[in-house]
Amino acid sequence: KILQDGTKVTLNAQSSLQFPTAFAGRSTREVTLTGEAFFDVAEDKDHPFIVKTQGINVVVVGTAFNLKSYEGDPTIETTLVRGKVVIENSKGKTPKKVEMKPNQKAVFSHDTENITLLDANLSDTAPWNKATLEFEQEELYNVIKSLERWYGVKIHTEKEVSMNCQLTARIDRESLKETMEVLKSLTGIRYSILEKDVFIEGNMCEE
Numbered sequence: 438k439i440l441q442d443g444t445k446v447t448l449n450a451q452s453s454l455q456f457p458t459a460f461a462g463r464s465t466r467e468v469t470l471t472g473e474a475f476f477d478v479a480e481d482k483d484h485p486f487i488v489k490t491q492g493i494n495v496v497v498v499g500t501a502f503n504l505k506s507y508e509g510d511p512t513i514e515t516t517l518v519r520g521k522v523v524i525e526n527s528k529g530k531t532p533k534k535v536e537m538k539p540n541q542k543a544v545f546s547h548d549t550e551n552i553t554l555l556d557a558n559l560s561d562t563a564p565w566n567k568a569t570l571e572f573e574q575e576e577l578y579n580v581i582k583s584l585e586r587w588y589g590v591k592i593h594t595e596k597e598v599s600m601n602c603q604l605t606a607r608i609d610r611e612s613l614k615e616t617m618e619v620l621k622s623l624t625g626i627r628y629s630i631l632e633k634d635v636f637i638e639g640n641m642c643e644e
Contacts, residue, residue: 442466443479444486450586451507460484473505473586478520493545493552494525510582513545516557524552574603577641588613592635602641 452472480499490506500520542557626639
């Protein structure tokens, strides 16, 4: 999607973007994101580009970044590729601002309302927009959510399955069954597929 100002936006699955038909006559270029998107923002120093989510606002002039803000996820993640962005905590009476530099990831926690800056591997930026999913010590919750959005399925796990471990894996754009076989070989889980539902039995984390 190319916005009226020339900004390029690529939306991930189960994502939506609200934006005006034109930015002319406005002091800022404001859009609202639900889900995940990669933004390549057209530079306009006089009219900052602002992405609003349920928790933070991302303020930029001209830059490229990935923003993940799905409903129900415990965090909002912003990964900066180039340029500079400011993350504003839109919750609470005293919003906190954090300035990001390239190769950084900002993680906002809905529970604590804190923003944490981490080093980012740009090869992992917007993996959903590539032919391969790569997980490097990624929390199991995020792995499952990524697979659900990639394949358009719902993954069900047993109540006793731990979500606290981390997984490192590379998954090419294979069939769902082939991907589940990879997870089976890595973790020892059992699975079954019923149309758009995947049922996992066993523990994906080492005890």
